[in-house]
Amino acid sequence: MKKFFAMLVLLTIPALTMFAKERELSVDDITTEALMDMLDKEYSDNALIDEDGDLFIKIDGIGIYVEVDEERELIKLYTQWGDLEKVSETRLCKLLNKWNSDKIFVTAYSYKDLVVLEHYICTTGGINSINFNETISWIFGIADSFAEYLQDEDVL
Secondary structure, rough: HHHHHHHHHHHHHHHHHHHHHOEEOHHHHOOOHHHHHHOOOOOOOEEEEOOOOOOEEOOHHHHHEEEOOOOEEEEEEEEEEEOOOOHHHHHHHHHHHHHHOOOOOOEEEEOOOOEEEEEEEOOOEEEEEHHHHHHHHHHHHHHHHHHHHHHHHOEE
């Protein structure tokens, strides 16, 4: 019986820890600093607030920017790639249009000398840490597959 109780306690601690990490922010409380505080350890260990006041997270060579609009209605997550001299603007537009027609909830576009991949989170009603961290995880996965797509198409 003691072993069963000890095992139950050991299994309960991680679950309690997981639930204790959940945090919610009302729209008025959403700031770059507050979002930084909501990050899971994997992300916070690889994050900083850049010179523009945006949250920047870099993992495995992919950097994701997190930007809060002035009205705090949207959180913009985006990443970008440069050095695209290998590809014409026409071909790049065709490739980006193909990507956009196959994917939902992210948009890829060309801006100046960059290719940008972006996604928005609506903050109506606030945001919680689970949704925020899962969205970051998801955008890293999409960014990785987008980078692979660009490499396969000999753009990067």
